[in-house]
Amino acid sequence: MGNAVARAHQRLSLAGVVAALALSACVQLDWSRSHVDFAVPHARLHALEVGQATLEDALATLGAPLYVWELPADGLAIAYGAWSQEQVGIQVSVPLAEQASADFDYSEAAAKVEGHVLFFDRQGVLTVTAEGLLRDLRAETERRPSAIE
Amino acid sequence: MRKVQVVAQSARSCCIPRSMRCVLLSLLAVGLSSCFVARDSVNAPIEVRRYEQFVPGTTTAAEVVAAMGAPTDVVQLGRRSALRYDHADGKTAGFTLFVVTFVNRDTRSDRVWFFFDEENKLTHVGATLDAQGTEWAMPWQERTND
Numbered sequence: 001m002g003n004a005v006a007r008a009h010q011r012l013s014l015a016g017v018v019a020a021l022a023l024s025a026c027v028q029l030d031w032s033r034s035h036v037d038f039a040v041p042h043a044r045l046h047a048l049e050v051g052q053a054t055l056e057d058a059l060a061t062l063g064a065p066l067y068v069w070e071l072p073a074d075g076l077a078i079a080y081g082a083w084s085q086e087q088v089g090i091q092v093s094v095p096l097a098e099q100a101s102a103d104f105d106y107s108e109a110a111a112k113v114e115g116h117v118l119f120f121d122r123q124g125v126l127t128v129t130a131e132g133l134l135r136d137l138r139a140e141t142e143r144r145p146s147a148i149e
Numbered sequence: 150m151r152k153v154q155v156v157a158q159s160a161r162s163c164c165i166p167r168s169m170r171c172v173l174l175s176l177l178a179v180g181l182s183s184c185f186v187a188r189d190s191v192n193a194p195i196e197v198r199r200y201e202q203f204v205p206g207t208t209t210a211a212e213v214v215a216a217m218g219a220p221t222d223v224v225q226l227g228r229r230s231a232l233r234y235d236h237a238d239g240k241t242a243g244f245t246l247f248v249v250t251f252v253n254r255d256t257r258s259d260r261v262w263f264f265f266d267e268e269n270k271l272t273h274v275g276a277t278l279d280a281q282g283t284e285w286a287m288p289w290q291e292r293t294n295d
Binding site: 008029031034065066070074076086 | 166168169172173176224225226227228229231233243248249250251252253254255256257258260261262264273274275276277279288289292294
């Protein structure tokens with residue numbers, strides 16, 4: 001009988017330690033995933049031939065672009081992209097010294113969007129396609145809006 | 150009689166004590182109660198019937214704006230222009246089991262671009278309508294695009 005009581009106290013102490021550890025959030029494991037939109041399927045993209053495909057073909061095949069901007073010589077660029085992030089982590093922290101935030105930062109996400117850009121000439125014929133970070137591709141090619149007379 | 154007493158005592162000793170049961174149930178309740186879902190959206194959903202009547206070469210930018218309302222973005226393309234309308238739907242689901250947290254966030258958009266020529270006549274329309282397919286999911290689940 002005495003042994004049974006001692007064992008029960010031992011288990012209770014162990015449970016108390018586990019509970020204290022869990023509730024104080026000293027150790028946190030997290031697996032999070034975020035997705036914004038879908039990437040353009042490569043097969044559809046490759047169906048558009050440079051020098052042949054038009055803006056109309058691109059819109060019909062790929063849908064609405066994420067961004068549109070002006071190019072020199074009255075051309076235009078349309079960009080398709082998606083963003084996704086997967087994070088698996090372990091955090092060991094002292095509650096007073098650390099804090100975590102699960103906020104989703106849209107501006108950070110927008111800066112990391114990768115995708116494809118299609119460049120069209122004045123007649124709306126596809127001239128070039130490019131792949132990469134949309135922010136960089138845009139910065140390299142965008143023309144400042146011209147003054148309207 | 151003595152044999153029966155021994156059996157009863159043995160059965161009691163292998164059961165979890167009441168105090169221990171309370172602690173375990175409390176931990177279980179704390180662990181399993183931390184589920185959450187959240188939903189957010191940007192702009193009102195785009196209604197197809199509002200723009201399917203537009204005719205390239207005929208409909209003007211003013212008519213598009215009158216039917217669709219204020220665009221999200223206006224892009225100048227030399228003497229031409231383009232208007233963007235969009236709507237996004239986001240679903241976040243997650244739960245915490247003691248010290249392990251699972252979170253999944255899925256955001257999809259409806260987006261329509263209208264392109265206009267130098268005379269503000271509609272030339273092209275590009276539309277993607279994915280927002281309705283946004284899913285509640287967990288990180289280990291496959292994302293589907295129907």
